[in-house]
Amino acid sequence: MQIALAPMEGLVDEILRDVLTRVGGIDWCVTEFIRVSDRLLPASHFRKLAPELGSASRTRSGTPVRVQLLGSDPQCLAENAAYACELGAPVIDLNFGCPAKTVNKSRGGAVLLKEPELLHAILCEVRRAVPCEIPVTAKMRLGFDSPDGALDCARALADGGAAQIVVHARTKADGYKPPAHWEWVARVQDVVAVPVYANGEIWSVEDWQRCREVSGAEDIMLGRGLVSRPDLARQIAAARAGQALAPMSWEELQPLLRDFWLQARRKIAPRYAPGRLKQWLAMLTRSYPQATELFTALRRENDCARIDALLGCVNTSAFALEERCAEVL
Template identity: 70%
Template sequence: CVTEFIRVSERLMPAHYFYKYASEFHNGAKTDAGTPLRLQLLGSDPVCLAENAAFACELGAPVLDLNFGCPAKTVNRSRGGAVLLKEPELLHTIVSQVRRAVPKDIPVTAKMRLGYENTDLALDCARALADGGAEQIVVHARTKVDGYKPPAHWEWIARIQDVVKIPVVANGEIWTVDDWLRCREICGARDIMIGRGLVARPDLARQIAAAQKGEEVVPMTWAELQPMLRTFWQACLVKMTLVQAPGRLKQWLVLLTKSYPEATLMFNTLRRETDCDRITVLLGCSPKS
C-alpha cells in the first residue's frame, strides 16, 4: 500500500504533515488489514528530499517511494513528477542522496513513466534510478503526454527489465484478470501495481491472487459492494467539507461504472445532487451512523 504523494520543497516538513498523509504511522506503518505502508515523496530538490526522507524514517516509514510519474500539469509546472523524466541525471542525484540519507535497512523505490513527451529517455531514466540506488522501479507504461489514454505500452517494461538489475513492477491499464494475464505475457514482469483498476473493481487484487494459484473466485457483486460504498461516504463526510464530499463520491462511482452497470444508475441519480443529507438517504445510510 502506497500513500498519496507527499510534496516536499525547500524545508523540512513537520511531523504532523507526514501523519496527515500516513496516519498508519500510529499503527506500526500498516493498514487496518495489516498491509505494510510505503511513504511516497515528490519533489525536485535532492537535499530537501533526502532530509525529509530521513525524518520520515524516524517517524516510522518502512519504505521510501519516490514519485517521478505524476502527470498533473500543476505538479509538473512546479518541477515535480513526470517532468523530471527530462533529466535523468537529476533522477540519479535525487535517488542517490535519499539512499545515503536513510538507514540501510529501509528500501528506497521509485515510480516512473516512459518519458515526458516521448520514450527517447525511458531506458536512461530507468538506469539512472537503478544506478542511484533504487531497489525497485514501478513503471507506468505511458508517457506524461499520453496521460491515461489507452493503451499502456507494456512491451516497454520488458525493455526496461533488460537494462536494469533490480525488480521492475508493471503498472497501467490493468482493469481485469485478463488484463493482468496479457500484461504478464507481454512484459514478463512478476509483479504489478494496480491503482485505478482496484478502485473500479475493489476485489481485483483478490481475483488476481486466486488466478496465480489456479483458482477462481466469485467477483464481488454490487450488493456486496454497498457496505463499502456507505462506509466510504461516511468517511467523506468526516474528512471533507459538505461541499467537497459529494464530488469525491461521484468520482468513485464514475470508475465503478467500468465494472458495475448499477453504478451508472446510481451516478445518474446522484449526478446533480449536492445535498449531503439527501445523498445519505439515497445510499441507504443511517443519517446518524
C-alpha cells in the same frame, strides 16, 4: 508475485486505501505524493497525507503503506525522507511519474525524466539519508515526450539505490490514453538488477494475463482498474494460483460503499464529502451498471442526510449534530 495499489493523487486517500485493502489481494500501497520544495515539512503535513503513520504504517487490514515524496531538490528530498522514516515510514517511494501540468511546471514528477543525471542524484542523496534497513523505491513513466530515454532513467534510478522500480508504461505525453506499452517494462527489466513492476491499463484478469505475457513482469501495480473493480487484485491473485474467483457483486459492494461514505462524513467537511463519493462512484460505473444509476441519482445531490438515505445508511444523527455545531461555530 506482488500486487500494489497505485498512489493516485486526489483519489486514493487513506479512506479508499482502507476500503480497497480490506477487500484483499493487495500486498502494499502508497500514499498520495507529498510535495517537497525548499524546506523540511512539519510532522502534521506528513500525517495529513499519511495518517497510517499513526498505526504502524498499515491500513486497517494490516496492509503496509509506503510514503511517497515528490520534488526535484536532492538534499531537501533527502532531509524529508529521513524525517518521514523517523515518523514511521517503512519505505520511501519517489515519484517520477506524475503527468499533471502544474506538478511538471514546478519540476516535479514526469518532467524529471528529461534529466536522468538528476534522478540519479536524487536517489543517491535519499538513499544516503535513509536508514539502511528502510528501502527506497521509485515510480517512473517511460519518458516525457518519448520512451527513448526510458532505459537511461531506469539505470539512473537503480544505480542510485532504488530497491524496486514501478514502470507506468506510457510517457507523460501519452497521459492515460491506451494502450500501455508493456513491452517497455521488459526492456527496463533487462537493464536493471532490481524488481520491476508493470503498471498501466490493467482493468481485468485478462489484461493482467496479457500484460504478463508481453512484459514478463510478475509484479504489478493497479490504479484505475482496481478503483473501478475493487476485487481485481483478489481476482488476479486467485488466477495466479490457478483458481477462478467470482467477481464481487454490486450487493457485496454496498457495505464498502456505505463505509466509504461514513468515513468521508467523519473526515471531510460536509461541503466536500459528497464530491469524494461521486468521484469513486464515477469510476465504479465502468464495472457496475447499478453504479451508473446511483451516480445519476446523486449527481446533483449535496445534502449529506439525503445521501445517507440514498445509500441506506442508518444511525447518522451524530453527523447531523456535528454539522449543525460546525455551522454555529
